[in-house]
Amino acid sequence: MALFPVQGIVEGDFVIVLAPVDDTDPMTVVAEKIAYHGVGKRVAVRPGPLKVRWKGTILADDATIASTGCAPMDVLEVLQT
């Protein structure tokens, strides 16, 4: 396990945030960690699961940072589906 900084964008938010995640986190957790900084604070909460998009592709919920090959400070978008 290692701390892994990424650039996070919550869909609909106005700014990109620095989001610390863990390289073993599955995408469901990564999504929650990024969304924490925007959803319900600046972006209205919407029902439905969160998804992570990286380089234009939606990542599987059980994929981890390490398994995807994501690099530190890559940009991850969190979508409220």
Added chain:
Amino acid sequence: MPRLPRSEWYDLTRDMNWDLTYVTEDEAFPPQLSNSFGVPAESWWTWDEPYKITYSEYVHNQAGKDAGLFSVNNVVSRSKIFDNLDPGWKAAIIAHYGAIAVAEYQAGIGEARMARFGRAAAWRNMAMFGTLDETRHGQLQTYFPYQALNKEPRLDWAHKAYHTNEWGIIAARHLFDDMFTANDAVSMAIQLTYTFETGFTNLQFLGMAADAMKVGDIDFGALISSIQTDEARHAQQGEPTIKVLMKEGKVDIAQNLLDRMFWRAWKLFSLLTGLSMDYYTPLEHRTHSFKEFMTEFITKQFIDQFRDFGLEKPWYWDQLLNEMEWLHHAYHLGVYYWRPTAWWSPVAGAGPAEREWLEEKYPGWNASFGKYWDVMGENIRAGHPELTLPETFPMVCNACQIPVCTPAGYAAGYLDSPLPRILDFEGRRYTFCSEPCQWVFEQSPDQFKGHLSIIDRFLGGVIQPPTIEGALAYMGLSPEEMGQDGTNYAWAFEGHPAPAAERKVG
């Protein structure tokens, strides 16, 4: 002693241009301090300033200005005028003093460099007056807030700000070091005096002085008016410098210098002036929106000047017009949300009347930007103001050093993507908020590549402990200095009646 008319002796005494024999041109004018861009020395000697003044006239004029100005300050500092100013206006002037006062001293360093390394005696003469001007501006803008310290301790940031690593000051320092503190004399004449002073601050100061008078801040209004009269004079060093370059066929160089600094100036101008005009100035005293101001004074009047010299609009003009629609609205949200990182207390400026004005000036504002204020207002009314405060940091652009707000441009329909621009260069990753910011970096990577943004410092272990509290301490902000909601959340309750006693905020 009989006195000759100025016109009969001015040029003779001014033009002390020497043919160098004991040293080479490069020894007398090192390119790092004065880049001639290949223009021969004699060609520079045709440099002729449009505004002529002698030293005795200068001193006479300045003494008169200071006598009037200090009289106003003497009276106002003993009055209740500052106490009665609108909280939004206080935010504007506290931000202004911190961002500008010490930068004026730095501009004095730049002017002094032109006074020594300007490539013509006439230019060096004018820059000497500019050096005195900027020293005066630094002194005035530290003394005036000093006089009001007993009413607002944060005015201490007029002097303190540039001695900290507060993020906005890192942005301002990065820009101003590029523009004047670390710039060569020739580039500076175009980038500081022409692009920034003629294009932006001269007009901004006129607007701010008028706004100050309307608000009732006669102290600040008189101060800014007085400074502007100096700016209007020494800003004219750019015009003859451009003329020499153009005459020598250096149009590409002049255009490049202008393009680089116009974009950089826009970014900081948007952050400072955009917020002041559209959010901090009390609604009843606003005469125009930031976009209207930019359109009329910058993109119409200033562009006519480009063309008069044979220059063209910067290549990114459409992107500038695009950002004028949305960028400062995003910056305002950022400054408000990350208000503990500011040395002033921003007002939200998002009550019903303000929102109506914003919708009129920026059609679609409620749908594109009002939605963020809706969520924050609901949290405040529900007794959770802590949800309007940060627990992480925004990403910062490695060129302008300002938070990357591309998602706002995308969400509002002005950009095709919310993604930032990423550059992996010599083993390091850089993030940029826009194509022109990346272009600025790539024009001179050796100049910029070693700089660490506030986020780079956070991730690189420079900031300890690596927490919000550690970062705020690194920025020089004590709890008493950190920005708070300038109206104690009153905006969130406008149109949502709730007895004050029931409010769980503040």
